[in-house]
Amino acid sequence: MTAESAFIASLRAIATHPAARDLADDCAVLQVGAETLIITHDAMAEGVHFLPGQDPADVAWKLVASNLSDLAAKGARPLGVLLGYQLSEDDARFAEGLRAVLSHYDVPLLGGDTIAANGAQVLGLTALGLATHRPVPSRSGARPGDTLWLTGPIGAAMLGLEALQEDPAAIAEASLAYRRPQALLAEGQQLAPLVTAMMDISDGLLLDAMRMAAASDVTLAIERAAVPIAVPEPRRDQALRWGDDYQLLFTLPAGVHPPCQAQQIGMVQQAGLHPLVLDGTAPTGRLGYEHG
Missing domain, CATH: 3.30.1330.10 (PurM-like, N-terminal domain)
Structure with a gap:
């Protein structure tokens, strides 16, 4: 801890x-x-x-x-x-x-x-x-059989920070995702009436998915290759653990499709030995950013 x-x-x-x-x-x-x-x-x-x-x-x-x-x-x-x-x-x-x-x-x-x-x-x-909708979405409503979704690619903020570190005066598009992230307010309002659980990705997809799973008392099963990324493929694992992307992670009842752009990245399962599995295996090491 x-x-x-x-x-x-x-x-x-x-x-x-x-x-x-x-x-x-x-x-x-x-x-x-x-x-x-x-x-x-x-x-x-x-x-x-x-x-x-x-x-x-x-x-x-x-x-x-x-x-x-x-x-x-x-x-x-x-x-x-x-x-x-x-x-x-x-x-x-x-x-x-x-x-x-x-x-x-x-x-x-x-x-x-x-x-x-x-x-x-x-x-x-x-x-x-x-x-704008009640009940207000929480992290704790995901249910076995729900589908797991992400509104967009992750990893862009990681590349943005690296660009800024290389050139502290950088104002180019390369660093924009880190410098000026976007809050997906319209998407959140569209999704609120439909989702069973929802949160934003601020500390890393794997860590935040773990938090959602723990709050909902379920296991989230993520398909690694299904996660949209904004980085070269060899850096996929880094992107899964990087924060600051502010995409929305949410669950929907089976058969329900999101009204905004999103990618299904996994499923909600009955609570098992691990709250989070990646391609069927519990991920190891640092899952995201935590203070202390």
Whole structure:
């Protein structure tokens, strides 16, 4: 168990409100009168989630898009964001990027907080959304016999980071997937009425699929060759373990087909010895990115 997973496990005794979903999901789901509010918060640290010296406008974009991706996995319509910002050497450039990404998604900035501190920059964002369908999709609804799907190829962010590391000033298409990921809000809203489970891929396909399987108490059987990738074939295994792609991973009842572009990558089986199998065998080694 990593330090991150151990700490989250210790918080479950505190997070007893039903909206917290036992901390087994990416968002809180809060019933407010006749509406369902979707709330998520993600943080990013310099040197971990973005490169030192990276364009602050790109950092702002990624901070917003990664949070909106959590809303997308709930089929939510964004209402606004709250920013937690540590002042840096180029705050104006960050503000430019923030304005651009919020305009792109037509999402308002509602407030937040700013601080000054020493050391690597740490940023946080809270995104608020409104459910477009109830029940709101979760990680825990996958059932044996369901089909397993992915909205698009993975691995593009890995190539993007490598391009940026080779040339810190790179603004070419090669680094775009890492610098400015896309939140699949429209696809999430289309899928929400149909899926039995859904989440976004932020920490690696295999690790996030493992989390879905554990939350649903099933085994997810993935066909390695069926997974769409954006990298050369020899790097397929790396792509399966890489994060930052923000595709949607979801399950559908047998015979139901998605209303948006997606690729079937496997099946949901009765819970077995391993929650995740890849071509019939439990994958070994690091499955994705975890802190600690």
